[in-house]
Amino acid sequence: MPLLSLIVLGIGIGAAATAWTELKTIDRSGRITGPVVLAQSDKLRELSEQTLRQSAARAERTEAAENAERENQEVRPEREPDTALSIAGGAPEPDNAPRLRIVLDPGHGGEGLKDEQELGAIYRDTYEKYLTLEIAEAMREELSQYGNVEVFMTRDTDRALTLKERAAYAESVGGDLLVSLHLNASLEHNFYGSEVFVSAFEYFHARGAGVGESILKQLTDYGFVSKGVKTRLGSKGADYYGIIRECKSLGIPALIVEHGYMDEDSDWARMNTQEALENLGRRDAAGLAAYFGLEKGSVLSKLPAIEEEIPAVPVRPDTTPPEEVWYKKERQTDGRFLITLHGVERESRVMYYDYSTDGGETYGGLQLWGTGETVRFTMNLTGEEQLVFRVYNNYELRTETSG
């Protein structure tokens, strides 16, 4: 029985951003990365090269990025056309063998220390732009061991590229698919999990979602929680994310892989070393290869047929928070309270919940919801606490219920 009044709150990254207009930053994927990014980037701007080098000693992956940068300055003072990055599949291929042209797009990039769009998310004394490049390199390396595939990269150095340029590059190499690689962050630093964004439309949706699900399976095997394959539309009804929209306009399906949250400890632990980042890249490659039926070290004369369901109408994002949210508490014989928390999500799925025992002043971390419409757990309570529960869908929209 719903004992308590229902308060519906829609707090997503986009919704909350209006309150932060002065401070908000938007990354290359169009994602608002929030005020903390700016605060931390101010701090980082003050760091001298020397300090950066010291922190590199702590974080080996930063060191690797610097090496790459130094190398790039020495070896490639002029930018060469990135077609040079083309790597054929590991085995010699007969002329008539089918060949997929996969374009990897390491998110962000650019040598300046001021442009948040180029830097991407900034946490843990590093930049998203470095990590995405590490992941992409590993993905390229791994994919190149499969037959029937040719791999390209929009950048293999720390260089700035607009989304239009990335898409145009994919078209110039005859790309069949673009995979944009990113790491996430949230305003309240509480979300965790992997998610994939794809076009809402037709074949672009079907192909992106198919590859995305396959990659998400690899990432969940590694320990990430999956937030699923999602779409997002802009105010004019087109795909919200620029890289997806630009690629679609050139006839290329694209997906954005948000591997996990840099500002959340459990996710960060799966990306905080060179090995971890390489693991991510290898898993992305394995997911993609599995979807297309590619085989390591052998060239197939024919790739397996893929069954894809082309949606007849746009696959819209969920824009409403969970419904039918209520809780009840029952005192047990041992004095503790059994909490039953209920939530229904008809358009997407319930993803997390959290709660406050002080009327909403402070909340504990996000708990996983599971697959049912109800979660049950016991709490040590006096019975006098002002409980507030919040139930979230996988679009980060939440409904609050309190007594």
Ligand SMILES: [Zn+2]
């Ligand atoms: Zn990003």
